[in-house]
Amino acid sequence: MEITDFVTERGRGLVRTAYLLTGDLAAAEDLVQTALARCVPRWADIEHPVSYVRRAVVNAYLDSRRHGATDVGLDDLDHLPGVEAADLGTRDALWRCVQLLSPRERAVVVLRYYEDLDDAEIAVVLSVKQPTVRATVSRALARLRADHLHLLQDLP
Amino acid sequence: MNPHDALERNLAATLDTAAQQVPEEATARLMSGLADSVVVHQHRPRPRRVRVLLLVAAVALIAVVPTAVVTIREQGRAPSAGVASPPAGPGPDAVRLSGQTWDGRDISTSDFLGEPLLVVAWGGWCIPCRTQAAEVGAAGSRAGVTVLGIDVRDTNRDAAGKSEDELGLDFPSIWDASGDVAASVPGAATAYPFTLLVDGRGRVIGRWTGVTDGAELEDTLALAKSIDGAPPLLDGDVLAAAGTLAREQTERLKGVDVTATATVGRGVVRESNIGEPCTSGHVIHIQLAGRFDTVVHGGLPDQPYLPTSGVGITADLVTGEACLLGVSTGQQTPAPGAVVIYTS
Numbered sequence: 001m002e003i004t005d006f007v008t009e010r011g012r013g014l015v016r017t018a019y020l021l022t023g024d025l026a027a028a029e030d031l032v033q034t035a036l037a038r039c040v041p042r043w044a045d046i047e048h049p050v051s052y053v054r055r056a057v058v059n060a061y062l063d064s065r066r067h068g069a070t071d072v073g074l075d076d077l078d079h080l081p082g083v084e085a086a087d088l089g090t091r092d093a094l095w096r097c098v099q100l101l102s103p104r105e106r107a108v109v110v111l112r113y114y115e116d117l118d119d120a121e122i123a124v125v126l127s128v129k130q131p132t133v134r135a136t137v138s139r140a141l142a143r144l145r146a147d148h149l150h151l152l153q154d155l156p
Numbered sequence: 157m158n159p160h161d162a163l164e165r166n167l168a169a170t171l172d173t174a175a176q177q178v179p180e181e182a183t184a185r186l187m188s189g190l191a192d193s194v195v196v197h198q199h200r201p202r203p204r205r206v207r208v209l210l211l212v213a214a215v216a217l218i219a220v221v222p223t224a225v226v227t228i229r230e231q232g233r234a235p236s237a238g239v240a241s242p243p244a245g246p247g248p249d250a251v252r253l254s255g256q257t258w259d260g261r262d263i264s265t266s267d268f269l270g271e272p273l274l275v276v277a278w279g280g281w282c283i284p285c286r287t288q289a290a291e292v293g294a295a296g297s298r299a300g301v302t303v304l305g306i307d308v309r310d311t312n313r314d315a316a317g318k319s320e321d322e323l324g325l326d327f328p329s330i331w332d333a334s335g336d337v338a339a340s341v342p343g344a345a346t347a348y349p350f351t352l353l354v355d356g357r358g359r360v361i362g363r364w365t366g367v368t369d370g371a372e373l374e375d376t377l378a379l380a381k382s383i384d385g386a387p388p389l390l391d392g393d394v395l396a397a398a399g400t401l402a403r404e405q406t407e408r409l410k411g412v413d414v415t416a417t418a419t420v421g422r423g424v425v426r427e428s429n430i431g432e433p434c435t436s437g438h439v440i441h442i443q444l445a446g447r448f449d450t451v452v453h454g455g456l457p458d459q460p461y462l463p464t465s466g467v468g469i470t471a472d473l474v475t476g477e478a479c480l481l482g483v484s485t486g487q488q489t490p491a492p493g494a495v496v497i498y499t500s
Contacts, residue, residue: 004187007183007186007187008183008187011182011183011186011187012178012180012182012183014186015178015182015183015186016175016178017175019174019175019177019178020171020174020175025177025178025179025182028178028182029182029185029186032186033186036186094166094167094170095170095171095173095174098167098170098171098174109167109171110171113164113167113168113171114168114171114172114175141163141164144163144167145163148163
């Protein structure tokens, strides 16, 4: 499959995944663009472009967060992109909480609950062992649960 | 219901909803990003800091073929460590074509040293040559680049003159009845017409066989002029470092047998977003021109020309890092001698 066909077919889906990782549309598009560019030279050798590029997107995200990553706390919620305080419903609140996760936690959450990957598949994407995936997922869920509760209590 | 499951279900729905924020146009933007500049953001093993005085960058140009050698030449400046500086007069690789016009005037490419020169080999007997001669003449005058013809194998002196008149050629041609002059062009094409772009030091920096597209030719000429007219702005250390980078990266490409020459002209600062670690947004805009059929740019979006195969490095003007190395894909393969220039 030509890369252009691939992008036509899968481009928006990739940007969606990237958006869930970054929470910012422009950053999401940049991420996918970066990932695709890394795949270009070896495109002909890539057997499973969907999983390959997805993995490239996730790794580009983790790389970008590794350098100059900023830790956001609950106090920073109002400054997160795309979230208006007035919009706070349960779902928005949860989305805000997702943005508080660490990059790896966020990646496993997106891969599991949006991409519907199982532990084994996530392990491949992140180049870690399955128990690590499970541990990260449960830590992410615990954080989400705590933050979510906290946030909902603060709502008017 | 297990609250665990509720959170997880809620999570799936939340993510699905959030993902709807991505508009359909995202795909189109990705596609245009791909087409405009298929740039590979390389993760270099260790960041290489390049000192920048003012402007920076260098580029290697290669094909989709193995072992590229990259030479970085700095223009119009004293040589510094690791960087070859071109001689003031004709270079060792200068092309020299001499003879007489059909009406007996001596003429030579060396008459035109110091400015870019377009050489077109044509013959009145060859229909595409006639088209090309007229085309090159017109492109040359529009771009303000001198044109010299080689009238190949028009054996009759008067017929040669007549052809020039018929075609309305306003440039002189070396009358090459035997074809020897045309054959003496390094790496001579055996087919006519062919067209050469020679830089101010007599080096062939562009070569086309057959009939070229006039507009494309003009673009290349405009770039060629900016090579020769560009003031020296680049620091030798920067070039050396960029050259090393270029060499490292080109060696990674397998199957190349290309000698690419990067001629440094001047850079220009553009607002751009080419990704980390070029984070300041101020980077040099690089264009590539050379022995291939189109003019290409070296690495940034919003480029008016289609990319062909090539490799480029850009440098961040604020951080001073040569931060991006791009590999562009395309149908065409640049030949040895491709030239890299920056335009303002």
